Amino acid sequence: MERSDVRSARRRMAGQVRKTPVFHTSVASPSGPVPVTMKLEHLQHGGTFKVRGIFNALLESGEGTDQVVIASGGNAGIAAALVAARLGKSCTVVVPETAPHTKVAAMWSHGAEVLWYGATYAEALRHAVEFAAERGALRLHGHDMAAVVAGAGVVGLELEEQVRGRPSVLAAVGGGGLVAGMAAALGRRQQVIGVEPEGSPTLQAALDANRPVDVRGPRLATDSLGATRISDIALDIARRYGVRSLLVTDDAIVAAREYLWREFRILVELSGAAALAAIQSGAYVPEPDERPVVVLCGANTDVAVL
Structure with missing residues (x-):
């Protein structure tokens, strides 16, 4: 899959999906406040990318x-x-x-x-x-499916228009469609980083084994990022464009979701908070002059959880 496939997907979907907004702010981290840009993809139709x-x-x-x-x-x-x-x-x-x-x-x-x-x-x-x-x-x-991955990649094309420079883009990994699509869109111009629960690292396990493998995580990881195996398409794109994996604990994901609600009144599901958890837990430490992009990818959760 190439950037041209993602561009074709964008033309095909014109008028059908939302160009979700971005939100520039700062968040708490172990080393102090970190400037970030949140891609509010949880506002997409259906609450999901x-x-x-x-x-x-x-x-x-x-x-x-x-x-x-x-x-x-x-x-x-x-x-x-x-x-x-x-x-x-x-x-x-x-x-x-x-x-x-x-x-x-x-x-x-x-x-x-x-x-x-x-x-x-x-x-x-x-x-x-x-x-x-x-x-x-x-x-x-x-x-x-190639068409599904290309459609998800339109998030990357939007970020090119919404965010100055070429900061790293962090997003949750389940089956890998979102990070793969964005990597196909952005190529090596920007670093795409997958964030995964420690108990269900589909991308990391596949990179280590050089092939997709099944992983069986604890209940929280399975519920929030349900895939237990990354797709062949996603693994191929991840290797081609150097997508890397960061692992975070379930506790860090839960804490990031609670932080989003407490500080910004943003309500997301567990997978939607995974990328932020990488920054707040210290798994990802931005460069001194960097404002990384955090993709909040889904909002389908029970409001009673918070």
Whole structure:
């Protein structure tokens, strides 16, 4: 995948997604206040960056299908339900039994049929493949599709217009679609850094093994960044453009989310706070004159958690 693919995705999605704003501020860190730019992607339609990739994939697929199927534990299913409704298509989301009720309710709100299958995302995915074949439906994937990754990469193109200079860009990693898309958009002009829970380091494990491998994390990491394996597409782009991984603890992610609410009244899900956790925990220490970009990538959480 190249920058040209991301630019094509942007043209294709014109008028369909929000150009989310940025917010320049400073945040607490072990060494004192750190200036940052927050990319408020949690304000995207559906409360998730994944809407971009799903829109691009469905618009690219053309008018040949009126039914889509996706396996998801959360945000990809919300995105598919929302986009399918916007484009007049029906949507079925296959979710594992552990899928958060808040996210399932959001899928229903956009008119999706929700099927529970299996205890894990992998089991739900296998059923989705079979179900799509039976129905003759278009099967989408939340991060392992080139069109989905290209759509997510439009975040990077927006940042080029919104932020001066070429600061590092930090974003959470689950299946790797967001960091891969931004790296394809930005190339080696800017450093893209993936932030992962220590218990579920899909990117780091793949870089170490030189291939995607399954990782099994504790419940918090699994709930917030549900993928247990990075995609081949994301790993290829990460190696090509030198995307690196930083690991943070679950406690640091929780603390960053609480900080965002307490200081700015910004409410995000756990994955949305992971990038900020890298700065606040000291896992990432900016250069003295640097203002890194922190992508807040999702807002689908139960307000009662704070």
